[in-house]
Amino acid sequence: MTSGRHAAGLHRSRELAEPQSWEIEVAPVPAQNGAHVGYRPEAGxxxxxxxxxxxxxxxxxxxxxxxxxxxxxxxxxxxxxxRPPLGVLVVDDGTIVPLDVDLVIGSDPSEDDSVRFGIAGSLALAGSAGAGLADVHCDLRLRGWNVLIRDRGTEAGTFLGQPNQSWARVSDRERTQVLPGCAIRIGGRELRFESRHAPLPEHAA
Ligand SMILES: [Zn+2]
Structure with missing residues (x-):
């Protein structure tokens, strides 16, 4: 990732004429905070x-x-x-990531093909030793107005927690819809999806 591409992505939201309610200024996150928002492509x-x-x-x-x-x-x-941000990911260290582009998440997602080719953004998380966080652990794909998650074939797995339900391991083949209020657990880290859009079944997208 070059600093130039990074800066361009971060400043994009300021150029929009009318701010949307979920537009949140994303500042570069210091490495010691444990989460780093990388390059972000333009929203689809x-x-x-x-x-x-x-x-x-x-x-x-x-x-x-x-x-x-x-x-x-x-x-x-x-x-x-x-596409406006469909909501935000709130990382367990307080980092807030607007979800207006596909996102690859892991300890080093920068080498994933979709990130290298500029199709998806990246979110790098620091993982504690032994927690099983993979370089490329899971990805979020935005389809229509919905957010879908897929595990990337990791040993430790990706888990989705629906409000008032137990954690469920998500597939590495089919994509699972992430509803507002859901939490994602990967390699000892937790991210929550917050959205003001009403939850709609995936087929309604
Ligand atoms: Zn309005």
Whole structure:
């Protein structure tokens, strides 16, 4: 990762005309904090609708997640725009990562092909010895307005905790939807997915 690409990714959100509610300034995280947000590609395109104030929303939203205005009286014309952050990942050390791009997570995700080719962003976590955190441990893929997770064939596994349910190991073949409020456990680290978008089943994307 070069510092130039890094800086470009970090400053992108300032250039947007209208800040979205989940746009959070991502500052470079000192290595001793244990989490490092690497290069981030541009967000992909997604279909949605606009509220009366022009905010880009989920196509089946009943209320705007930015200004709260009702969508019910609007003729819902679908438009294509850059995907807004679908929420944030809150890392156990306090690092906050907006989820507007695919993300590869591990102790050294920078060498993953999708990161090297600029398709996905990277989140590097420090792992304690023996906790089993792999260089490339899991990845999050954004499909439509949903977040999907897949383990990358690790020995220690990737676990998803739904609110009020026990931890479940996620597959390394099929992708599992991550709902708002879910926590992800990998190699002794924990990340929580927070979102103001209402949870929708994956087929509704
Ligand atoms: Zn709005």
């Amino acid at each position: 395109w997604v279909e949605g609708i606009r509220c009366r104030n022009g905010h880009f929303c989920h196509p089946s939203a009943q209320y705007c997640t930015t200004c709260g205005s009702s969508m019910l009286q609007l003729a819902a014309v679908r438009v294509l725009d850059r």
